[in-house]
Amino acid sequence: MSDDVLRLERIGKIFNQGTPLESTVLHDIDLRLGRGELTALIGPSGSGKSTLLNLIGLLDVPSAGELYLQGQPTRDSDDATRTHLRNQALGFVFQFHHLISAFSVLENVLMPLIIRSGRPSTEAIDLARGLLREVGLEKMADKKPTEISGGQQQRVAIARALITRPPLLLADEPTGNLDTKTAESVFDLFRRINSQFGCSILVVTHDPRLAASCPRTVQLVDGRIVSDETGNLTSA
Template sequence: MSESAASQNVEEVLRLEQVRKAFNLGTPLETEVLHGIDLRLCRGELTALIGPSGSGKSTLLNLIGLLDAPSSGELYLLGQATRNSDDETRTRLRNQAIGFVFQFHHLISAFSVLENVLMPLMIRHGRPSSADIDLARSLLNEVGLDAFADKKPTQISGGQQQRVAIARALITRPPLLLADEPTGNLDTRTAQSVFELFHRINVQFGCAVLVVTHDPRLAADCARTIQLVDGRIVSDHSRTETR
């Protein structure tokens, strides 16, 4: 558990208790990738997850994002146990509680920037309401792209596209934001700009943010850094002051 999380009266968003993940269960090729992970994330925490390639970061992120289930142990999201949940329950909880930002933004080129931000709500409800559109425009303003709402993703830069993806991830007001190498496809200056945005979002929206990154400079700029090596958390360090 993070010292900062333990010392503050803040809402727990995520908790993992002795989570293990193995593949090819019951066969001669059975391999355990994660070995008894204990982890807690609370609202307002900006946390970096680091580790060498093959350490299990992607596997762990898939479990946290409810895209896969642990082999044993338990994962609680907003206090709800998830390991034995059916697909419908997991999908509903994932859509309500988690926003995703990936290295490759996965914007839809046929739609405008505004429509891309609205996409999670359009999938959920169909035609967006005027309140939905106002919220999307507000989020574009927050990420500095309100003037680009009617442009197509191909008409803006890579850094701007990633900002659109961040606004899209926030449209459902998720208590947990997961970012998988969100700056890995950007130049250093643009990466720093995007990471500054994560800081601002973390403060303004109060969500828990977990960022997987290979960039030690960006990790050092987070209030908390978790290091994963060979499927085990080897360090979980919090800093009182990071900026």
């Protein structure tokens, strides 16, 4: 069995194909993410990062190439298969946390399991409380998202993304809406989660300092991977 949790082979994406507005956003993307890797995806605005993340998240379909998730090809999968794979293999953290204000912090963490199977089990509730403890918010479990800070809300979103124990966590500018100190704290949490839970993490960031703290950095420019390096990032 492959050690790759994600494999992209010659992935391309064309919008408005066959029309005067046709635009090629991604060109022949080859990328592998091993199990337990922490990787930063960087690049200027308009480089194709969001498009690539949408493809990896199975929210869109490539125009060319093949995307393997947990060794399973996905390009020709039907909607039901893609939804199942997304729910089983992926966790998502966004710049804006999308917490539901009517529910408590604990209920927000449990939401993916509630959607999947209805009323959460005692074991699921224990898992959610454990995740809140891991992100330093165990005492906030009964509060509403509006009663905690922005950085704390993002930590809740991270715990929510981990509740299904996904092998791959996708983070799209997760610190972009936070001040520098809080952003560093949240990113430290990503590194700890990566080490403790062993899940692969792909994080899109514009912050070169945060990217530099990832063991691996992939740079995208004009829809092409121009560098794929391990070690500290020296330039953005």
